[in-house]
Amino acid sequence: MSIEIFKTKILPLKTSAFRLAYRLVGQGVDAEDIVQDTMLRMWEMRVQWEKLDCPEGYLMTVCRNLCYDFLRRKIRQRGISIDDGFDIEDEGNPLPDKIIENDERMGQYEHILETLPPLQQAAMRLREEEEMSYCQISEKLDISQEMVKTSLFRARQKMKQMYLKQKERL
Structure with a gap:
């Protein structure tokens, strides 16, 4: 895949990918990072891109999976402690069970x-x-x-x- 094809076919999907990522992770900065990783993965697999039936669907699947990975990592990194007061949820950081x-x-x-x-x-x-x-x-x-x-x-x-x-x- 050439740079032109990437710019015309893949980059326009960036907004849709951002909406999906934002809806899943709930924070704009994290969603932007996930979209950037998604675009990087699409670029890295440019040789195989032409074999895909639906590159748009593939991009959204990659984005969704990266969001799930991010959420799992976020849960593991929190390291819940008894002293954390984890029954109090702040809006920016939902509880792990949520x-x-x-x-x-x-x-x-x-x-x-x-x-x-x-x-x-x-x-x-x-x-x-x-x-x-x-x-x-x-x-x-x-x-x-x-x-x-x-x-x-x-x-x-x-x-x-x-x-x-x-x-x-x-």
């Missing part, structure tokens, strides 16, 4: 999302993770806006049903 709970919830979301048909999965990812409009999604997936709305509705219904089934098992 971080783990959020991590588990995101893992559950990903698991359920992966069971959806490809069109519904793609529409959900574009809408929820990349925050695209119906119009942008219809252009990206080459389908009508009505089909986008229908796909998102069905995806949300299926995800809700599957979530409730999983919740019943627990």
Whole structure:
């Protein structure tokens, strides 16, 4: 992959990656670091990039995994002590159990999302993770806006049903 291709295909995804990272880690500086690491990893694998079916999806997956790694590292580094007063949560630093709970919830979301048909999965990812409009999604997936709305509705219904089934098992 050349520098031009990287600049035109990958760098424009930086904003979407930042939104995802910020949503997962909750702090702008950390999210920026994660996005920078994501871009570096994409550049380092430029030889294999052309073999990828969906470089955008791959970039978002790399970003999400780096966020999870960051959160795990953050929990380990805290080293909770009895004297820490860990029952008091400050807004910038959520409690470890909240971080783990959020991590588990995101893992559950990903698991359920992966069971959806490809069109519904793609529409959900574009809408929820990349925050695209119906119009942008219809252009990206080459389908009508009505089909986008229908796909998102069905995806949300299926995800809700599957979530409730999983919740019943627990």
